[in-house]
Amino acid sequence: MTRQVDLARRLNVSQGTVSRVLGGQPGISQKIRRKILAAARAAGYRKRQARTPRPQTLIARATGVICADIPRHDEWQARLLDGIIAAARETGHEVIVSAHANEDLPRVVSRGQVDGLVRLMCQDDYERTHLTAAPVPTVSILFPVPGADVASVDHFGSARELGLHLGALRPGIAAYVGHAYPIGQARFAGVRSGLEQWGAKVPPELVRMSYALDADKVMPLVGELLDLRAAGRPEHQFTLIAFYNDHLARHAARYIRERGLRVPEDIGVAGYDDLGLPVARDLRLTTVHLPLEELGAEAVRRVHWRLRNPGAPPIHWLLPTRLVEGGSVLRRDA
Known part of the structure; x- marks a missing residue:
């Protein structure tokens, strides 16, 4: 398979020159253009079929x-x-x-x-x-x-495995912060299914879904959940927040600590991705390894x-x- 870089070396020109000639771009002398086009045809390149007239171009059968x-x-x-x-x-x-x-x-x-x-x-x-x-x-x-x-x-299946693990730790009530697009919905459904298998509750008022994944836009949603918990109603006393990904989970763990709560003693945090970065020196995330x-x-x-x-x-x-x-x-x- 002759690549553009191979043609360039053979003809003692730059790969950029070969690319421009094969793409039909101007600015190359006719002598060099003819030499490159002839070598390209011999190497198996063919004319591009175009609906409208345009400078002669060639594309490779296999570019590598x-x-x-x-x-x-x-x-x-x-x-x-x-x-x-x-x-x-x-x-x-x-x-x-x-x-x-x-x-x-x-x-x-x-x-x-x-x-x-x-x-x-x-x-x-x-x-x-x-x-x-x-x-x-x-x-x-x-x-x-x-x-x-x-x-x-399998976003649902892998998130459900995480939910089953979290449910076995008996959180009682859990919250979720995720992404509103389809993959985020699948991960949320999986985590909730696993948690509920163990009897844990994920009340709708403790679920926050966002179209943004920027931490500065999502942390206010975490703040809303913490405010609900601080209000004292029994049905809002969650001990776990699961997140769409590790990026949000890491930021949230620091934010929760800044609010005066302990992680994981007061509130556990779980993510998804397994980026391998610790939340802090004393804490690594429970998560799903995305390969x-x-x-x-x-x-x-x-x-x-x-x-x-x-x-x-x-x-x-x-x-x-x-x-x-x-x-x-x-x-x-x-």
Whole structure:
């Protein structure tokens, strides 16, 4: 499989020059353009079919490149990218990362200049109804996307396992703070199901769902719950708050302590993700391990599989999760 970088080395030009010529962009001398186009045709590149006239462009039958479309770069996404890059080495691909900017598709994807696409959608993207299907094999991580395979986890089932563990610790009454989008609803339903299996109560007035995941927007909701508890009504005396993810749980644990309550002695805190960061020196979260590196790696492997099985129907793969028992929740008296 001849990649653009291979053509560039062979012709003693930059990869950027090759990319511009194959993309039909101006600014390259006719001599160099003809040399690159001739070498590309010999390597198996073909003309792009376009509905309207445009400068001559060529796309590769196999570029050796996969695009990773990631909404932002933080610890969560960094672990995902580690898995993507590691698996790309296994499959013989290089990875280019698109800075996701709420556009339907990265340009290199819409132009067919990569072999495949790995997408991590934002929750806002997930709600959009006009998402464009990619012209290359695509695997979406966590969220369903039109025409794409999906690598995900069982959000309800994994959250229910967490709820069963928490319920066995006899919290009596529990509160929940989560995300209002579908994955958040699935996690909440799972946690509540597990808790209720052990007889714990999750009253509707102790549930807060937000469309935002920023801590500064969610902590006021935690404050509302603490105010209800402080009011003294027996049905609001919760001893546990479960959260949509570890990020919110860590912030909440500090916030609860700032309010003069002890974690986990007065109120236990549980999360979801297992980012591995302690809440404080003396406290690690009880949570669910989301296999981020494995999700990224599996997405690349499935793009590779799809290249060899283009006619197969879209498939939804579920990766296993596991419970992580930290010290942020204590057993209560029965």
